[in-house]
Amino acid sequence: MNFEYLNSLLSERKYSALVKELYEMNAVDAADFLAIVSDEDLPKVFRMLKKGIAADIFAELESDTQEKIIHAFSDQEFSKILDQLYIDDVMDMLDELPANVVDRIIKNADKQTRAEINRFLKYEEDSAGSVMTSEFVRIRASMTVSEAVSCIRRVGAHKETVYVIYVTDNARVLKGIVELRDLLFAKEDELIENIMDKSVISALTTDHQEEVAQKIAKYDLLALPVVDSEDRLVGIVTVDDALDVIEEEATEDIEKMSAMLPSDKPYLKTGVFETWRQRILWLLLLMVSATFTSAIITSYEGRLSTSGALGIVLTAFIPMLMGTGGNAGGQSSSTIIRSLSLGEVRMGNIFRVLWKELRVSMLCGVTLAVASFVKTLVLDFRCDFSPENISVSIVVSITLFSTVIMAKLVGSSLPILAKRIGLDPAVMASPFITTIVDAISLLIYFAIASAILL
């Protein structure tokens, strides 16, 4: 979006013209604009917005801009906006604001909202309960279609969706769902009972948000009902929230795959210290564990240094062997981690996975070994086909072949085993696999080199 015109209105203090422009815009774009307005102008502009629109835009703001508004507003001013927000937007906001601001918000909420907030605060982070909303339309199975439509007209205006309607009994137990679309095409006096879909797909409040999002994606749903342990309907997760969850979870997987702790803030909004904290732990851990590789090289120190130039020639191939092993293992581990995330591979598939990886790794190993043999003689030894050079090339190729097979088997099995023992498979990603593969491939290399050359 180009905000030049809006900025010019702001600098000329044409506030009412500016507010009119904001009304015309999508709330997401208006929020993008408010994010770049000065701290001084922000509350001024925001105060001029109508209550309903102010709430819509507020829900789309990043937490740092939300915080500025909360600080500038009186308790009374803020509670007016708060009462207009959907409960899932309130919960999103509470998740990211500092504790003292959260306290202020809870204090200022009306009784009903406060009760809702407290109920939602009990759900674990990243659970279905924590991402659901309680603003949905409930009807009875005994209603006719026209009764259901009037019910939706009466209560639906402030619900997050009116396109999926939930049929519950006296005990709030979920009995079926009906789409607004079905009501539109049904006869007016038809009973809901007869047109509702009874094979309802639902989630438990304790399910992980990723499972919920995957279900919505798999069944192409607009919303997924969330029930408690007694099958009572307590909320719904809408598809737009599922989209956010899927993006968030993919980012988290990528972060873990790249040896970082996950962060839920956008990159440019994260402070330098926070980014450092997110990255340093794994760097330290992997650096220290590289002690093994150093120890292996040092333990062959005697033999390598007595072989003089040959020792150095052999060490010259270590980075290539480790690099290729790491890349080969990383390919397998990230494929399996992603497949586990998408539910394409399960624990029960481990032998099928290993068998496939074994065949793929043998193909890759042979290709790389042949290519490496040619490359070593032609590029590294500049076409000097002395017996010693040929022997070194053979040793390197055999090592490469074994390393690639080992790397792919380690890379594909560790994520599955991690999942089995309840760990996050994404932790068994490239950097971790590389460290293991590095040590093993060095052992293989020196064992083969010792046997043939040293």
Add this chain to the structure above:
Amino acid sequence: MNFEYLNSLLSERKYSALVKELYEMNAVDAADFLAIVSDEDLPKVFRMLKKGIAADIFAELESDTQEKIIHAFSDQEFSKILDQLYIDDVMDMLDELPANVVDRIIKNADKQTRAEINRFLKYEEDSAGSVMTSEFVRIRASMTVSEAVSCIRRVGAHKETVYVIYVTDNARVLKGIVELRDLLFAKEDELIENIMDKSVISALTTDHQEEVAQKIAKYDLLALPVVDSEDRLVGIVTVDDALDVIEEEATEDIEKMSAMLPSDKPYLKTGVFETWRQRILWLLLLMVSATFTSAIITSYEGRLSTSGALGIVLTAFIPMLMGTGGNAGGQSSSTIIRSLSLGEVRMGNIFRVLWKELRVSMLCGVTLAVASFVKTLVLDFRCDFSPENISVSIVVSITLFSTVIMAKLVGSSLPILAKRIGLDPAVMASPFITTIVDAISLLIYFAIASAILL
């Protein structure tokens, strides 16, 4: 899902009971079941399904199962199913089937579907045009709410969505959108003109599917209208397709980040040769480019081998230095690649990104250098604080510090530069960065070591 009961019905040849069960199930689950039915039973069961339900289930099948059914069916039988499919499902299917099957499908489609298929075939792969559907409801701005509702009732039954209605003029130019929800709460004689939203967010047929999906996610839309270069409405992309695109694109990014060519098939459905082809190219390329690192080590061969044990001690730290450099660079590159994908970082942010990475890398560099100094003396040299050991530890720490800074700057700038020159940033990922970082870090190491030790 547990298919035991369905399997027992199948083995007892209780076909009509089985079909009744399938009618009760969600089409996605029914498709999951058909995927494991024997090649012999599959056409038998499928023939017994009602036309509409058969099409629903067919759309959810994987392409290999679809192919089996197409082969078993006569042209006439198949064209009945084909005519019931949404155009976007037909296009998805055509994308993945072999050319001879595609020809047969086009031959058997009715005239209108064939025209549609040919029109859609012109859109580039992964463009908005290729993922959109042409089954949407169009109304005129001059209609009243009740006229609009009857129009939806009349034409809406076979449209992919009736929840978002598009307002177009005589030339099919998109003028506004209105949600079914708004119609439900509006007065019956209100003109559409007065309630439609005119600030429409739309995409061009040529836009990339990822952009389209990001727009749907950003604005929380149920469907995004797609227009041609003359602003005429030609299709819509629904949120369920956006979900698939976002999953697909995240998988593709992860594959590229792990040095693989992207694949659009699930892991267990991909053949061994195909997986090999997906992986071998980058492995070969990175192996050959590792020639540089070998060459650098070999060029220091003279100095390293005359320093005997010290030479070997120095080489023992190479894997750790390279590994840490690679991990540090990989963290930065994958963070930036993901932020570019999500639109959080743009080309214009490059100096902000570099400035942030410089500060983060200095923090990481200092932490790692100090930790490495202690680790080297305590773990590698087993608390032997000889002057030579202290010098080696200092050299390693200084190298580590410089390597981490260099790695993070290279890792964060290359993806942005790649995007600038029109390449996919994801190609500039960890394995590629590692190869560059490996070579540079070796040069730094030997330069520092030569100056201080050799």
